[in-house]
Amino acid sequence: MTTFTNSRIVRIEWGDCDPVGIIFYPRYFEIFDASTSALFERALGLKKIELLKIFDFTGFPLARTRARFLKPTRFGDDVTVDTAVTFGRSSFAVEHRLSLKGELCVEGSETRVWTVRDPATGDIKSHPIPEAVLEKFGA
Amino acid sequence: MTTFTNSRIVRIEWGDCDPVGIIFYPRYFEIFDASTSALFERALGLKKIELLKIFDFTGFPLARTRARFLKPTRFGDDVTVDTAVTFGRSSFAVEHRLSLKGELCVEGSETRVWTVRDPATGDIKSHPIPEAVLEKFGA
Amino acid sequence: MTTFTNSRIVRIEWGDCDPVGIIFYPRYFEIFDASTSALFERALGLKKIELLKIFDFTGFPLARTRARFLKPTRFGDDVTVDTAVTFGRSSFAVEHRLSLKGELCVEGSETRVWTVRDPATGDIKSHPIPEAVLEKFGA
């Protein structure tokens, strides 16, 4: 089982923060979602918008997520998000570690499902992750 | 020229507010967008999701907006949003007045365009507002 | 150990939804956060803004959260959020069940910490939940 990783820097903005002056925690999930997209973009050399066209799928919605909040972050903080993905057959696990100046602030994990639109019903359903995708990740 | 109006109460939430404890102003535009949808739902007796299916259009994106911020609002405030719409041929004007305990806090106005997907190019383009829609508004 | 519950209806809005037309999952955490505030407001008869003034605390940030996403929701859906809280000494557990027409769509759980500002350092630190709060919850 191979793991593919990516790292990015994200600025915590004024509008991300609450009346106590710390980040409003749903913003972390926005950051994690963009970090998962960034990892795919780096591995595949394709933006998510191109990915959707080429692979005729409907994204990778979450089945489950967990997060632990260890230290708050504040507007003006430039945090590092290290993201790692591990693939199953039609789902994959993502781990995010968000840190500030080397100190871990938030740990998040996601289980996401590769989905396509059922041509018969129009509903979204899970589907095996294409080989062409897995190859790019070296999985 | 007829004007159709709607009124709704919206709670300003903790997560809508910034480190000074007042609402982060982009949240007002989220409130206004939902208020425009609510007005259409009330006039047509259809939710926006049903509206899109029946009229085969792609929403009513903004062409222009303006807002004046007179008094700040805070988490826990239950504000009143009074919304009025006036129709043109393929666009319409919306006015929002957001008030707290009878005092005007924000005034916003929007020009929105009725759009459909061009079957040839797939692009979104403006289109005359259907008569069936205008009739429901008494316009 | 007593559990206190609250229920509320939330409209999923157009702006909460992603290009696939389903809710963007960080919006669920915004809904959950407001649901926790609503539960406290109902139990204490105080809005969060009043609560912060009276009890001289700095909110109840999350230590951990988990969520399972069973069925997607869409703009126009009026979902029900049932929230239950169980108290510890300086932390409390919150369970949210978000359902549509009686079908469970999302399950979320939170561990939150009662915090005050340390007068010496200005930092935020955990603190036992005041008796006056616990009494109102019948805990």
Added chain:
Amino acid sequence: MTTFTNSRIVRIEWGDCDPVGIIFYPRYFEIFDASTSALFERALGLKKIELLKIFDFTGFPLARTRARFLKPTRFGDDVTVDTAVTFGRSSFAVEHRLSLKGELCVEGSETRVWTVRDPATGDIKSHPIPEAVLEKFGA
């Protein structure tokens, strides 16, 4: 009257986009707000969080804003935001031009007010912009 400018690149994310696949317009105001902060940070060499501590003020809330939406943007777009500020006595005007591949997509303008907390009442009120700030902008 001098004008100070700044430019930044912003990625439009999946979660910024609506069911039609284009950006949900309140997100533009989040981008503009962060762009105004970025311009101040560049001019003053201080993050907004440091600025608030040093100048003992309460931010620069909006009095008015206007925007024109010329072309939609989509997730995966890396847009350029060019921001310019012009100072008055206790207020300042900000112009944002958001473009994609050299084509103007959105034009936004803001009037913001320099505010401090009134020590007597605790209310937020306008205040002349400090000379030390104006000097850094060459104004």
